[in-house]
Amino acid sequence: MEQGSLFSNRKSTTPLASRVRPKTIGDFVGQEQLLGQGKILREIIEQDQVSSMIFWGPPGVGKTTLAEIIARQTKTNFITVSAVNSGIKKIKDLMEEAETNRDYGEKTIIFVDEIHRFNKAQQDAFLPYVEQGSIILIGTTTENPSFEVNSALLSRCKVFVLKELTVSDIVELLKRAIKNPDGFGDYQITIDDDAIEAIARFANGDARNALNTLEMAVLNGEKDGNSISITTEALEQIINKKSLLYDKSGEEHYNIISALHKSMRNSDVNAAIYWLARMLEGGEDPLYVARRLVRFASEDVGLADTNALNVAVNVFQACQFLGMPECDVHLTELVIYLSLAPKSNAVYKARLNVEQDIKDSVNEPVPLQVRNAPTNLMKDLGYGKDYQYAHEQEDKLSTMKTMPPSLEGHEYYFPTEEGKEDRFKKQLEYIKKWHEEHD
Secondary structure, three states: OOOOOOOHHHHHOOOOOHHOOOOOOOOOOOHHHHOOOOOOOOOOHHHHOOOOEEEEOOOOOHHHHHHHHHHHHHHOOOEEEOOOOOOOOHHHHHHHHHHHHHHHOOOOEEEEEEEHHOOOHHHHHHHHHHHHOEEEEEEEEEEOHHHHHHHHHHHHOOOEEEEOOOHHHHHHHHHHHHHHOOOOOOEEEEEEEHHHHHHHOOOOOOOOHHHHHHHHHOOOOOEOOOEEEEEEEHHHHOOOOOOOOOOOOHHHHHHHHHHHHHHHHHHHHHHHHHHHHHHHOOOOHHHHHHHHHHHHHHHHHHHHOOOHHHHHHHHHHHHHHHHHOOOOHHHHHHHHHHOOOOOOOOOHHHHHHHHHHHHHHHOOOHHHOOOOOOOOOHOOOOOOOOOOOHOOOOOOOOOOOOOOOHHOOOOOOOOOOOOOHHHHHHHHHHHHHHHHHHO
């Protein structure tokens, strides 16, 4: 039989990732915490006790593949629903069909890929049928289901968290694809282990990305009849730019900005530089980062370093002036500065303390002595009476009360001894002692 060309073979019209998609649990690679021998999800599938569930994890870790394996192994009707072309009426029609099938003893799995793309009304349409067991709902999402799935629907689904595939997982997948008759098993592929591992590392835990990269490498390899050799030079051209896991509007956005904040707060300068770089390489708006750093300068450094806010505002203005990529070095400078600066959250805690007092107390009127009196009527009413001008006092302090009477003695700011804040602490102690002696 004549061997077909790699480019004319019908396989070439179907992506490698689809051709070698696992069909059984035994073929599935990774997610041992869920699918290893004796693990809960494997037991549920093998014993055909599948109930409604949501698979949550990053791209390319096998969420859709796992749903298809479940449908195949449990012998149920498997219906895929898309957010794009599934209005409320279509969803309800499918639900009623599933209800009818249940009367005849047939189970129906409704597979909702990227369930976070369904709006509230679309998600609500599934709810009564999930409740009464007419359907088994399997949804997949790359976003945190706590925020993206209606709470009523989420409470009726078991959530399974799928993790990024390890480098060794992906290496195994790639080697299987090379030998698989549906992959490149009909060809003699020459590629060394270092090159396979390079592809696996480049994939960032994403099996689809890894298989797509392998397919591109094979298609661009050196061909000699039925043999294909993948050279290091050709592979380097394909994997010279890594696609970072970073979604500017999704959970990873908040995860990484949180990691940046906490690294700086922990004075871990190298971790802070790393997380900043991840954000910038992922395409984050530098002004967003700069704004967060301005906030950090007051919230986590505060008066321990009175120059921190100045540096932060200067870098924000530099980012406005220069933009990316030039302002990356300014942001890095600021992250280093804030990471190594003495830390105090006393200013931040003062804001929280007074906020609680305002919530818990009535809205006190401003004491008369600290009110302005621009008119005669206001003077006659006592506005400004007994006001003491601090600059005219010997110690620049007075016995005049400026706090509402019911809150007299309440304290909000408790300075630390970190950095320059020690100076503020000593000054506050002096003021307290002065009032103890003169009030």
